[in-house]
Amino acid sequence: MAEILLVRHGQTEWSAAGRHTSVTEQPLTAAGERQARALGERLAGRAFTAVLSSPRHRARRTAELAGLAVTEVTDDLAEWNYGRYEGSTIAQIYRDRPEWNLWTDGCPGGESPDQIGARIDRLLDRVDALLERGDVALIAHGHSLRVTGARWIGLSPAGGGLLRLDTGTLSRLGYEHRRRVLLSWNSPC
Numbered sequence: 001m002a003e004i005l006l007v008r009h010g011q012t013e014w015s016a017a018g019r020h021t022s023v024t025e026q027p028l029t030a031a032g033e034r035q036a037r038a039l040g041e042r043l044a045g046r047a048f049t050a051v052l053s054s055p056r057h058r059a060r061r062t063a064e065l066a067g068l069a070v071t072e073v074t075d076d077l078a079e080w081n082y083g084r085y086e087g088s089t090i091a092q093i094y095r096d097r098p099e100w101n102l103w104t105d106g107c108p109g110g111e112s113p114d115q116i117g118a119r120i121d122r123l124l125d126r127v128d129a130l131l132e133r134g135d136v137a138l139i140a141h142g143h144s145l146r147v148t149g150a151r152w153i154g155l156s157p158a159g160g161g162l163l164r165l166d167t168g169t170l171s172r173l174g175y176e177h178r179r180r181v182l183l184s185w186n187s188p189c
Helices: 013-017 030-043 057-065 090-096 113-130 142-152 157-162
Strands: 004-008 050-053 136-140 169-176 179-188
Touching (some): 004 142, 030 057, 030 169, 050 057, 050 113, 057 136, 113 136, 113 142, 113 157, 142 157, 142 179
Parallel strands (some): 004 136, 050 136
Antiparallel strands (some): 004 169
């Protein structure tokens, strides 16, 4: 059966520093570019029915360096909108809100867990229909892809908090006995 491959973009300065990055454009670091090329080596020879990317440059550049021809750029794959927490680290947020949890609280001026969950559900409905023709690749960001993995297996968006996802990694979603499953997760290249 066909699979969905989740491709997390390569490292940026902000991802390396643990800064929440949704709408701020960040180029890949040299390490991030190496990660993207390694993703390409790992995916060499694999055909995709569709390759969907977040509109952010870091995702599209990762696709380019990995040799993936993007067939659609969609806002549905954009990173969780962090609102007023854009550019902040967890430590900075905890100074003002020590009990804050992205997965249950969302972000002031940004998205709630329900909002990103609805966006990802809409995306997965479209992608699931594409799987009848073959594999689909999704190139995006840490938190949005973690929500994608959680929603694929029937968890709430908060379930993404249980799925660590590093930069420059591959994860595979698919089926076992007609049930949606995680086939592999956070696999480095």
